[in-house]
Amino acid sequence: MTPTRETTDRAPAGVVIEDLHKAYGDNEVLKGIDMTVEPGEVVCLIGASGSGKSTLLRCVNRLEDPNRGTITVGTHEATHADVDLDAMRREIGMVFQQFNLFPHLSVLDNCTITPRRVLRQSRSAAEQEAMTQLRRVGLEELAQRRPDQLSGGQQQRVAIARALTMRPKLMLFDEPTSALDPETVGDVLAIMRDLAGGGMTMIVVTHEMGFAREVADRVVFLDRGRVMEEGPAAQVIADPQQPRTRDFLRRVLNPTQVDLED
Amino acid sequence: MALTTRDRARLSLGIQAGVFAVVVIALIVVIDWEAIRLSFFDVAAVAPMFPEILTVGLVNTLSYTAVGFALGLAGGMVLALMKLSSFPVYRWLATVYIEFFRGIPAILVFLALGFGVAIAFGWNLTSLQIAGSALGLVASAYIAETLRAGLQAVPKGQMEAARALGMPAWRAMVTIQIPQALRIVMPPLTNEAILLTKDSSLIFVVGLTAGAGELTKFGRDGINMYQAGLTPLVAAGACYLIITVPLSLLARRMERRTPAKK
Numbered sequence: 001m002t003p004t005r006e007t008t009d010r011a012p013a014g015v016v017i018e019d020l021h022k023a024y025g026d027n028e029v030l031k032g033i034d035m036t037v038e039p040g041e042v043v044c045l046i047g048a049s050g051s052g053k054s055t056l057l058r059c060v061n062r063l064e065d066p067n068r069g070t071i072t073v074g075t076h077e078a079t080h081a082d083v084d085l086d087a088m089r090r091e092i093g094m095v096f097q098q099f100n101l102f103p104h105l106s107v108l109d110n111c112t113i114t115p116r117r118v119l120r121q122s123r124s125a126a127e128q129e130a131m132t133q134l135r136r137v138g139l140e141e142l143a144q145r146r147p148d149q150l151s152g153g154q155q156q157r158v159a160i161a162r163a164l165t166m167r168p169k170l171m172l173f174d175e176p177t178s179a180l181d182p183e184t185v186g187d188v189l190a191i192m193r194d195l196a197g198g199g200m201t202m203i204v205v206t207h208e209m210g211f212a213r214e215v216a217d218r219v220v221f222l223d224r225g226r227v228m229e230e231g232p233a234a235q236v237i238a239d240p241q242q243p244r245t246r247d248f249l250r251r252v253l254n255p256t257q258v259d260l261e262d
Numbered sequence: 263m264a265l266t267t268r269d270r271a272r273l274s275l276g277i278q279a280g281v282f283a284v285v286v287i288a289l290i291v292v293i294d295w296e297a298i299r300l301s302f303f304d305v306a307a308v309a310p311m312f313p314e315i316l317t318v319g320l321v322n323t324l325s326y327t328a329v330g331f332a333l334g335l336a337g338g339m340v341l342a343l344m345k346l347s348s349f350p351v352y353r354w355l356a357t358v359y360i361e362f363f364r365g366i367p368a369i370l371v372f373l374a375l376g377f378g379v380a381i382a383f384g385w386n387l388t389s390l391q392i393a394g395s396a397l398g399l400v401a402s403a404y405i406a407e408t409l410r411a412g413l414q415a416v417p418k419g420q421m422e423a424a425r426a427l428g429m430p431a432w433r434a435m436v437t438i439q440i441p442q443a444l445r446i447v448m449p450p451l452t453n454e455a456i457l458l459t460k461d462s463s464l465i466f467v468v469g470l471t472a473g474a475g476e477l478t479k480f481g482r483d484g485i486n487m488y489q490a491g492l493t494p495l496v497a498a499g500a501c502y503l504i505i506t507v508p509l510s511l512l513a514r515r516m517e518r519r520t521p522a523k524k
């Protein structure tokens with residue numbers, strides 16, 4: 001019997017964030033965030049260091065507990081007391097700045113451990129799906145390697161493949177290319193561009209303005225815990241309305257401009 | 263006359279070698295080697311100790327140690343998880359246990375199990391049961407601290423990545439954090455095994471039934487049985503080294519191979 005290969009991803013989920021507050025002790029990091037991401041939309045989150053981008057992203061899959069406000073991801077009320085967090089997280093892929101691959105497992109096992117142990121997939125089904133995703137990120141021939149035998153860019157691509165094996169409806173990226181050597185950044189961004197083209201809902205924290213301009217539907221500029229400005233990517237980047245946005249973009253764009261446009 | 267650093271290093275090495283040669287020659291001349299041989303290395307006189315010192319003594323030492331270590335690993339893991347628990351009562355209980363068993367001499371635990379249990383409950387424990395559980399009780403306390411340090415040394419991103427994939431907390435613990443922690447603490451755990459091997463000799467305080475004698479018992483009995491001076495103790499000591507030196511080499515090798523953490 002030849003197993004059929006599932007190639008279509010699941011219907012993407014939208015995200016609705018209302019009046020989100022988060023503080024660490026006296027340090028108010030998020031001061032009332034309202035934000036909507038439509039299913040299939042790609043939103044880039046930009047802002048200065050410490051403005052709360054990571055915290056906002058981590059509230060969406062509840063790695064952080066917000067103090068106030070509501071978040072809805074698809075059909076899951078993330079901030080509801082009765083939410084099944086594990087079930088919700090299985091539908092949300094997250095990619096970290098430091099990759100966070102499991103160093104004691106091979107590339108293949110990194111991609112199959114959760115489908116097998118949590119979704120109870122058979123080894124062969126999980127491995128087949130993992131190989132499909134590894135092929136998608138161009139690393140199928142490295143499946144038997146250990147993460148520490150891979151370059152940073154390769155590790156990040158494995159991290160993306162690992163998240164995709166769970167067939168997420170939403171992908172969160174927290175500065176996925178910030179820890180990478182410049183020459184490997186392009187490979188990771190290319191995969192993210194493909195993913196966006198395939199209709200995945202994505203929230204991407206990034207300083208790659210070229211990527212944001214080309215791939216994002218919308219850009220949200222976060223300033224000291226508040227949404228200072230948001231709008232279509234091209235408009236916010238080319239013609240920001242707020243002085244603080246303008247300042248930030250000038251600082252990001254001038255010293256190390258990375259332009260993806262041909 | 264000025265000496266270069268290199269000259270000085272060579273001179274220092276020369277002096278050390280000279281002193282060593284003088285001491286060795288003096289020892290060869292002064293010492294009565296025949297007396298030494300007869301009281302420590304009278305191999306012929308203790309030949310009857312073999313093969314029982316290996317087939318019985320070494321085997322018993324190994325099995326007391328193995329049972330103690332296995333119990334210590336299990337108990338230590340439970341205590342380490344209790345120490346890291348968010349429930350304060352668990353933390354206190356673990357702390358009390360660890361401080362108690364690290365603070366008292368192991369010989370008291372052997373006495374308590376060897377005599378106390380028999381008096382209190384009327385149970386007649388075998389030597390293996392007494393030694394195994396006494397070593398297990400003591401080792402749990404030491405191993406708990408080692409494992410706690412190992413669990414804490416696993417980067418936080420590992421648990422976060424596992425939870426973000428949708429693994430329940432216990433599953434992430436078992437498949438991601440504990441295996442990595444064990445890898446990190448392999449060298450200190452091996453050292454615990456060495457200490458335990460030697461502590462297994464404490465079983466002598468409760469007396470040993472026939473066939474239950476371990477290495478130290480063989481050594482002591484040998485002194486009375488053979489006119490070979492302290493040679494039986496040397497034989498027993500050599501047998502301990504057969505166990506502990508390989509463990510020590512193993513620990514050192516693992517220490518060298520421990521990869522730099524990211």
Ligand SMILES: Nc1ncnc2c1ncn2[C@@H]1O[C@H](COP(=O)(O)OP(=O)(O)OP(=O)(O)O)[C@@H](O)[C@H]1O
Pocket residue numbers: 024027029047048049050051052053054055056
């Ligand atoms: N676990 C934590 N405990 C205490 N304070 C925290 C914690 N995580 C973040 N913060 C604080 O919250 C603020 C926002 O942090 P956050 O990581 O969200 O910023 P960011 O916009 O992602 O910055 P960067 O671009 O540097 O990643 C910072 O002042 C930070 O010090």
Ligand SMILES: [Mg+2]
Pocket residue numbers: 053054055174175
């Ligand atoms: Mg951040």
